[in-house]
Amino acid sequence: MKPLPIIFITGASSGIGKSIGIYLTEKGCKVYGTARNPAQYKNFNYFPLLALDVSKPDTIQTAVNEVLKLSGRIDVLINNAGVGITGPLEETPYDAIDHCYNTNFKGPMRVIEAVLPAMRKQQSGLIVNITSIAGAMGLPYRGIYSASKASLSIITETYRMELKPFGVHCCTLAPGDFATNIAAGRYHVAPEKTSPYHPLYQQNIDQMNAHVSAGSDPIAVAKSVYKIMNAKHPKVHYVVGSPLQKFSLLLKKVLPSKVFEKMLSKHYNL
Template sequence: MERKVVLITGGSSGIGKSIGIYLKSKGFKVFGTTRKLDNYPGFNHFDLLELDVRDPKGIEQAVSKLISKEGRIDVLVNNAGIGITGPIEETPHDEILKAFDTNFNGPLHMCKAVLPHMRNQNQGLIINITSIAGYMGLPYRGIYSASKGALGLATEALRMETKSFGVHFSTLAPGDFATNIASGRYHAPILEGSPYALPYDKTLAIMNEHVDAGKDPMLVAHMVLRIINAKKPKVHYKVGDFMQKFSLFLKKILPDKVYEKLLMNHYKL
């Protein structure tokens, strides 16, 4: 049987790298993407393509190159993303636009590039990596939450629009995992004299503790394989700490103000 071809954006590190390594070990033909190949001269875990999800033309070129080489793309994992923190009032708007360009527009550009090929194949699977944070507006992470939440809603629509073509869509929402996302995250500066300075500083410390104590990203890779192997993939999947997943259940059943109070207590606000 011909091996399935998997394309993973943001595949050079963190969750994307773990997904690529695991899927390759299971017999898939894996291609990851990175913005700058020159930064990974010794990378030999799987093939890397140079691709910036913010560049639609570059995406088209990379996808065409892969199709020319392999003849197909069976699975797209939209994993590339960036973190952003800060009080919304004090976060520079160009940084907000950058976050949405990577976390929301980027996956949509990728979907648009691969869908014609999947439609011609009459089969395909696209997994959009969102976040448990995308199910709620988190204080000082509101832009990140919004960008991931928007991707989740767009995925629901895409799933219905493409079902008749044999294409499946799912979201996979991780909680906190031990990756380098904190180091690459944009932090709005803590401004001297700002009314947000103290609570923002405290919340940042809690966020970083959660990432440092995060689970092994290989758990996300295992869930990706589970989705690939599913005959009828579900709309949404979650993976992470029990309490993080349980918080989504609480959001469904608790009054909004009660849930808001729980979040504020968690972040000591």
């Protein structure tokens, strides 16, 4: 009998990560999720939640060691933990930029580094980096978030080639808008009335929050992960979102850049 696939998901206490964990458990996988402070989620009984902060390498190593002790291997790593950030670039503090990059970019790198020795030993493994459709374009007032996800997307292309000789596959999965807690946990530059970016920035924040609240059920992301796990030769980049969100990616590819920028500006009332 084939052993259960062992899955390791960062940021699995809520939203997309939690949904992936529940769905893969239903599909017969052995799931280990993580959260910075699992004790906070007393009634969480879908799958084990281990303590892990992607900005703290010792917590990552401890969680990975625990999974290896309990299950002997890690077949799939879902690098899902991430944070949002909004603000006009000019007004975004550098420590907030560092925090975003430390979580969304260096965080997944640290977790990959911790699971690779086991995957290399197994000569197999799949790493899915959760990026964002927002990472495919420089969105207004979300430039740092877009850039952090674009950076993760680009290094995935590098990982893919560097890890191929070890039998380890790597890909991105870019979601569109999904209804999660991301807006609540997001760092945002306060839209001060005295700022030259007011009131356009305020309007854009309201629009962004409305999009996330009206977003789809993250179960769609979980189903995409399962499809990727079952692909014989996973592609480098996958997308999951509404037809309109996916269409924006096609437009970015085919339209002249000035036309695309005009369209995006109109969408954001700029």
